[in-house]
Amino acid sequence: MPTLLHVNASPRYANSDSLRLARHFIDAVQTAGPESFEVETLNLFDDHVLPAFGRVAAAAKMAVFTGQDQTPEQVAAWEAARAVFDQFASADAYVFNIPMWNAGVPYVLKQWIDVMTQPGWSFGFDPGQGYRGLLEGKHALAVHTSGVYAPGVPAAFGSDFSSTFFADWLNFVGIEDAVHVRFAPTVLNGDVDGTREVAEAELLDAAIEFAGKLSTAGTLQLVND
Numbered sequence: 001m002p003t004l005l006h007v008n009a010s011p012r013y014a015n016s017d018s019l020r021l022a023r024h025f026i027d028a029v030q031t032a033g034p035e036s037f038e039v040e041t042l043n044l045f046d047d048h049v050l051p052a053f054g055r056v057a058a059a060a061k062m063a064v065f066t067g068q069d070q071t072p073e074q075v076a077a078w079e080a081a082r083a084v085f086d087q088f089a090s091a092d093a094y095v096f097n098i099p100m101w102n103a104g105v106p107y108v109l110k111q112w113i114d115v116m117t118q119p120g121w122s123f124g125f126d127p128g129q130g131y132r133g134l135l136e137g138k139h140a141l142a143v144h145t146s147g148v149y150a151p152g153v154p155a156a157f158g159s160d161f162s163s164t165f166f167a168d169w170l171n172f173v174g175i176e177d178a179v180h181v182r183f184a185p186t187v188l189n190g191d192v193d194g195t196r197e198v199a200e201a202e203l204l205d206a207a208i209e210f211a212g213k214l215s216t217a218g219t220l221q222l223v224n225d
């Protein structure tokens with residue numbers, strides 16, 4: 001059965017604009033979609049879902065880079081990071097909801113990315129060719145929200161290093177098939193409901209195509225089993 005991993009990067013749960021749209025999208029995929037697929041949800045702001053990636057884990061990473069043995073403490077940190085990566089890599093498709101925080105992504109999303117963006121897992125490196133993403137054949141949809149910023153606003157209303165960073169990271173790890181839908185501004189807006197409806201309509205369109213890709217992922221899995 002294909003698996004969809006939903007990564008929620010908002011801590012606002014019942015009040016979250018981006019989470020509501022992500023759920024709207026997943027419901028639409030379920031309606032349009034393959035007979036069944038599994039949805040796993042990762043609430044990045046829940047306690048204890050992410051290991052720290054500090055002194056020990058960074059040393060473990062550098063040991064991999066330089067071909068040295070890891071200490072037992074580093075092995076444990078590396079295994080904790082690997083578990084996060086394994087959950088990510090085992091999904092066929094992804095839905096992300098990402099509120100803009102201080103022009104970037106919320107820190108827990110950056111932590112999730114830093115924990116599992118590791119050499120040999122999500123990317124390879126060749127001194128002559130550079131980086132290569134290793135997660136091939138995956139599909140992603142990301143919902144981006146911001147309270148004040150929207151494309152085309154004057155510079156005094158902020159910048160977007162959130163969707164640009166995130167789109168770049170998806171590409172970096174090899175997820176080239178990615179759709180980005182924006183609902184903005186969510187606060188400084190004379191027509192919040194109208195703007196939300198435009199995003200919902202975009203998501204409905206995207207859901208039909210996404211459902212077809214999930215069906216194909218299920219078929220490919222059956223062939224490979």
Ligand SMILES: Cc1cc2nc3c(=O)[nH]c(=O)nc-3n(C[C@H](O)[C@H](O)[C@H](O)COP(=O)(O)O)c2cc1C
Nearest residue numbers: 010016017018099100101102103146147148149186
């Ligand atoms: C800590 C924090 C930082 C924020 N920074 C920005 C920002 O830089 N630019 C902006 O337009 N909105 C900013 N906002 C507003 C949110 O992006 C906006 O309310 C968004 O819709 C929240 O999505 P959510 O309801 O899914 O959590 C910020 C909100 C919070 C809580």
